[in-house]
Amino acid sequence: MLSHNYSILETLRRGPLQVSIIGSGNWGTVIGKIAALNAKESYIFENVVRIWVHEEIVEGRKLSEWINVEHENSKYLPGYRLPDNLVAVPDLEDIATSTDLFIFVVPHQFVEKVCEILSSYAIRRTAKAVSLIKGFLIDNWKPLPFHQYIQNVLKIECSAISGANVAKDIADEQFSETTLGYSDQESAVVWQQLLDTKYFKVNPIPDKCGVQICGAVKNVIALAAGFCDALNCGSNTKATIIRIGFEEMKNFANLFFDGILEETFFDSAGLADTITTCYGGRNVKCAKEFALAEGNKTWEEIEVEMLNGQKLQGPSTCCDLFSVITHHKLEQSFPLFTIIYCISYQHVPPHAMLTLFQRSETRPIRLKKDCHLCISSNP
Amino acid sequence: MLSHNYSILETLRRGPLQVSIIGSGNWGTVIGKIAALNAKESYIFENVVRIWVHEEIVEGRKLSEWINVEHENSKYLPGYRLPDNLVAVPDLEDIATSTDLFIFVVPHQFVEKVCEILSSYAIRRTAKAVSLIKGFLIDNWKPLPFHQYIQNVLKIECSAISGANVAKDIADEQFSETTLGYSDQESAVVWQQLLDTKYFKVNPIPDKCGVQICGAVKNVIALAAGFCDALNCGSNTKATIIRIGFEEMKNFANLFFDGILEETFFDSAGLADTITTCYGGRNVKCAKEFALAEGNKTWEEIEVEMLNGQKLQGPSTCCDLFSVITHHKLEQSFPLFTIIYCISYQHVPPHAMLTLFQRSETRPIRLKKDCHLCISSNP
Numbered sequence: 080m081l082s083h084n085y086s087i088l089e090t091l092r093r094g095p096l097q098v099s100i101i102g103s104g105n106w107g108t109v110i111g112k113i114a115a116l117n118a119k120e121s122y123i124f125e126n127v128v129r130i131w132v133h134e135e136i137v138e139g140r141k142l143s144e145w146i147n148v149e150h151e152n153s154k155y156l157p158g159y160r161l162p163d164n165l166v167a168v169p170d171l172e173d174i175a176t177s178t179d180l181f182i183f184v185v186p187h188q189f190v191e192k193v194c195e196i197l198s199s200y201a202i203r204r205t206a207k208a209v210s211l212i213k214g215f216l217i218d219n220w221k222p223l224p225f226h227q228y229i230q231n232v233l234k235i236e237c238s239a240i241s242g243a244n245v246a247k248d249i250a251d252e253q254f255s256e257t258t259l260g261y262s263d264q265e266s267a268v269v270w271q272q273l274l275d276t277k278y279f280k281v282n283p284i285p286d287k288c289g290v291q292i293c294g295a296v297k298n299v300i301a302l303a304a305g306f307c308d309a310l311n312c313g314s315n316t317k318a319t320i321i322r323i324g325f326e327e328m329k330n331f332a333n334l335f336f337d338g339i340l341e342e343t344f345f346d347s348a349g350l351a352d353t354i355t356t357c358y359g360g361r362n363v364k365c366a367k368e369f370a371l372a373e374g375n376k377t378w379e380e381i382e383v384e385m386l387n388g389q390k391l392q393g394p395s396t397c398c399d400l401f402s403v404i405t406h407h408k409l410e411q412s413f414p415l416f417t418i419i420y421c422i423s424y425q426h427v428p429p430h431a432m433l434t435l436f437q438r439s440e441t442r443p444i445r446l447k448k449d450c451h452l453c454i455s456s457n458p
Numbered sequence: 459m460l461s462h463n464y465s466i467l468e469t470l471r472r473g474p475l476q477v478s479i480i481g482s483g484n485w486g487t488v489i490g491k492i493a494a495l496n497a498k499e500s501y502i503f504e505n506v507v508r509i510w511v512h513e514e515i516v517e518g519r520k521l522s523e524w525i526n527v528e529h530e531n532s533k534y535l536p537g538y539r540l541p542d543n544l545v546a547v548p549d550l551e552d553i554a555t556s557t558d559l560f561i562f563v564v565p566h567q568f569v570e571k572v573c574e575i576l577s578s579y580a581i582r583r584t585a586k587a588v589s590l591i592k593g594f595l596i597d598n599w600k601p602l603p604f605h606q607y608i609q610n611v612l613k614i615e616c617s618a619i620s621g622a623n624v625a626k627d628i629a630d631e632q633f634s635e636t637t638l639g640y641s642d643q644e645s646a647v648v649w650q651q652l653l654d655t656k657y658f659k660v661n662p663i664p665d666k667c668g669v670q671i672c673g674a675v676k677n678v679i680a681l682a683a684g685f686c687d688a689l690n691c692g693s694n695t696k697a698t699i700i701r702i703g704f705e706e707m708k709n710f711a712n713l714f715f716d717g718i719l720e721e722t723f724f725d726s727a728g729l730a731d732t733i734t735t736c737y738g739g740r741n742v743k744c745a746k747e748f749a750l751a752e753g754n755k756t757w758e759e760i761e762v763e764m765l766n767g768q769k770l771q772g773p774s775t776c777c778d779l780f781s782v783i784t785h786h787k788l789e790q791s792f793p794l795f796t797i798i799y800c801i802s803y804q805h806v807p808p809h810a811m812l813t814l815f816q817r818s819e820t821r822p823i824r825l826k827k828d829c830h831l832c833i834s835s836n837p
Contacts, residue, residue, distance in 0.1 A: 245693060247692075248693070248694045248695070251692070253691060253694055254691075254694075254812050254816055255692075255694035255695055255698050256698045277817070278816055280815075312632060313630070314622070314734040314739075315622045315624050315628065315634035316633045318622040318634075318729075318730040318734040319633060321730065321733065322622075322635070322724070322725070322726060322729050344724070345705060346701070347698065347701060350700075350701050350704060351694075352697070354700065355697040358733075358737050359693045436659075437657060
């Protein structure tokens, strides 16, 4: 928990805010480009925006050199010119000790390692962070969103961003939106000022946990959508399964967190991201392949076969959901999430998903607004 | 307005309830099949379910004969065996005077004519109705949902059904859901008992107006989705435009009606129907064609070219929305609906839809819960 949330206006007394992107994959690089262009235009940000690069050699040259000399991330975003004021820095200590605004965009599986290293350095106590990481951790049989994890480990305030944001399309400056979950007005203003641009609209909503649960759970709904595709379902059935998934996603968020807002589900993080993920994207494609293989391929095999080194988040988030659901004996409240797990890991045939909902007693439970486990508060 | 809402239990004193389907197109026939099968199993419904047929000759034989002798609607649902207890009746007076439960499924453009004729007969004052008609009328510059119109003209209580319900898929018994908007508990129970089946789940929600606004307005959102397809937008952009449309749909419902419920938008009538309509269906396909024609084809021409006699509801509903919006000077609150109209009828190029939202000042207004025009109450 945070002992004190420092005011950004106080921090500004000593000069413009230093921005650092933690992560230089395709999404990190695109966000770095937007932040660097916006930083040039605003008095409150230091002109140079830094991007932390886990150094590697690409075509005989260091990745940091590619970015700093050629202004291109030749490995993760080839073909896009980056602003001159986006500067690659391979030294995490250098970043850790001189940053006012951290943007976290490392892959899920590296978060704990990176935060551990950062926490060993003297981070500015006045710094703020925003997490663009999808998924959540499990702590004491409860979902722990990454903004909370970052707050706990680094002792700085952390907001959260999630939305229908395919990195490549935003690199192409195609119009899209994202949802910014925040808790204090100053953070909302500063992140919007740093990241909102004409083709990338930042909608602030005071619901960090809701934003992150959507960003993680939509990948599980996409597995069900992929099973529908494999079963050759009509459009009614696929939309119905997605709708049931959406209802379970809302119920899950409301059960485990206080202060979840309905508008989060109507925003980019909810509605828009769920539908793009279910009508395209890797989770739905791999789930279709998984179902068509009729038990003869594991998720790992499909990942290797179809994703060319990228990772699939649906199956691991599905396991996380299932462990939480079974621990709290909530299977009957989450029939879809439960059957997705059984199909994915217990040799249940995909068709069982449809027959399950055709039984009259299987309906997602309508939760009352004030019905939750009160396990975690929403800081 | 209704003077008295009679209890169904009172009506049952004189015997089982007589059910009649008004309309024998494909959706009416599918609903007739479900109702007839359920009527067989329940003590409260008369065994015979009647379906009103606008008599016509199909392959040398009357349509009513096809249904009553061959148990097939050879014109609108060929190839599907109908239950023996679904009986075609061409005489509207016969239907009018002896029906307890009316199910309205006539096309939009015939509703007024049919209701006018029905109202000239002695309808049972205790009768109830449900409307499956999509769209709404305009009355005194306000949207008038069909359940209200039916209530006004026939002086009987009317519920409303809408959802992700492609008739052909439900005829194939593919799993789907629908939303039943009701106002009294008895109506909810009776319609659910008559229409809910294992592959067609009826979710009752006490919000008739919300259900019907969704059913109409989603076709307008689908026009925008079709423009996105023509513009070759990425998945982010299309999802974002759909999301903005969804927000305007919610705002529109809340502005014009009291008692709109959030859960309607999360149910089949809202979320599920909107996404199926935007990722398939005739409105999105025709809108793509319209945009690709770059002003060289009208909607009427496209309808003739692509729909083989079927009607497109998006453009006419778009005109209805626009007339209401401009009358109340609400263009700034509904930028997407307004630009869809301008693209459809005022030679504005489809690309303007994207540039509009890239301007920083164009955002759908976040309405406060208690902000509405108080024009109509939700009976």
